[in-house]
Amino acid sequence: MVPRYARPQMTALWEPEARFRIWFEIEAHATEALGDLGVVPQSAAKALWDWWATNPAIDVPAIDAIEAVTKHDVIAFLTWVAEQVGDEARFMHQGMTSSDVLDTCLAVQLSRAADILIEDLDKLLEVIRRRAFEHKLTPTIGRSHGIHAEPVTFGLKMAEAYAEFSRCKARLIAARAEVATCAVSGAVGTFANIDPRVEEHVAAKLGLAIEPVSTQVIPRDRHAMFFATLGVIASSIERLAVEVRHLQRTEVLEAEEYFSPGQKGSSAMPHKRNPVLTENLTGLARMVRSYAMPAMENVALWHERDISHSSVERYIGPDATITLDFALGRLTGVIDKLLVYPERMMKNLDKMGGLVHSQRVLLALTQAGVSREDSYRYVQRNAMKVWESDGQLSLMELLKADPEVSAALTAKQIEEKFDLGYHFRQVDTIFQRVFGEA
Secondary structure, three states, X not given: OOHHHOOHHHHHHOOHHHHHHHHHHHHHHHHHHHHHOOOOOHHHHHHHHHHHHOOOOOOHHHHHHHHHHHOOHHHHHHHHHHHHHOHHHHHOOOOOOHHHHHHHHHHHHHHHHHHHHHHHHHHHHHHHHHHHHHOOOOEEEEEEOOEEEEEEEHHHHHHHHHHHHHXXXXXXXXXXXXXXXXXXXXXXXXXXXXXXXXXXXXXHHHOOEEOOOOOOOOOOHHHHHHHHHHHHHHHHHHHHHHHHXXXXXXXXXXXXXXXXXXXXXXXXXXXXOXXXXXHHHHHHHHHHHHOHHHXXXXXXXXXXXXXXXXXHHHHHHHHHHXXXXXXXXXXXXXXXXXXXXXHHHHHHHOOOOOHXXXXXXXXXHHHOOOOHHHHHHHHHHHHHHHHHOOOOOOHHHHHHHOHXXXXXXXXXXXXXXXXXXXXHOOHHHHHHHHHOOO
């Protein structure tokens, strides 16, 4: 985790003290269930919860010191708790194995991290929606291969992003449900030394589902799907960030990141206003995606378990969620304060002498009885003249002067095909599909 790209709420979730507190809850709830089943005295769970009610600080250095000797983190934790609670603590961890604690804790952390990320997505969606309606009918040029294609609106660009991040949210909700599973099944997952009802109790208390069959660990395909979903969300972040970066290029300058008073763009060139935030988002997206691959490689563990996944998850659990949380917050700020220049959009749209209307003329010629091949040829030969003139010539005027075109279409009919508003007739329909309202 890099502090520069971290926010407190998500970071706190992965602190050692937070992890140990979840471990305690797992152990105490399990002891409570064992007491109800008559396996251990009910006084054992009471002793644990009475100690917990005092809300003691978790002495992380003390636990680490014990682990330095035991070389086992869960045993070190249990030893430290026993020192605090006393004799009744000996009934903790009855019939359990370390993975019951570690895997269930990770499920709690990932589900809570997902809740934070879902909130992040809600905030981002709210901002994108506002900008979409603000620029619903702001004309701009659509580009394919980076080349002028046909007119769109900036609101449609935002609507497209809204739909994409809505899908991201739905995927994350599904991934959260899949990873939020509890395993308290003992060594190799057979429940030989612990009743399945203990697992059910712990799962209910922690808001998790039970793992149907856990070997000795929760199957890692669940985690692979979770981190893959984070990677997809990161890719969507990058896609919108790249759009902003392209729009901020000097030759385009249709939109740009907010440039605050006193901000500096370059140590050498005082005129620079660089898209540093969206460039940073591109880099962060690469990092989040990189965590998906080791999560997938974790799926293939030996037999009922090994711990080759453990070191991986100590990295990717905190790093992926912390980085994505930061990136979603940064993107929300970028879109919220994005500077949009409608006049420049219109200037760019008009730059190439009306070439963006070529398809309408092509279709009109076919409807007037000209073959598609000839229609394409008539329009293209005039369009290339405009292209080679760098937009100094007018496609409309060239078409009017073309005898083969004018034989099929009147001057008025040609002029009608250069109506910008024609391209926006279905904007309301698209907004209805995306936002559910006109």
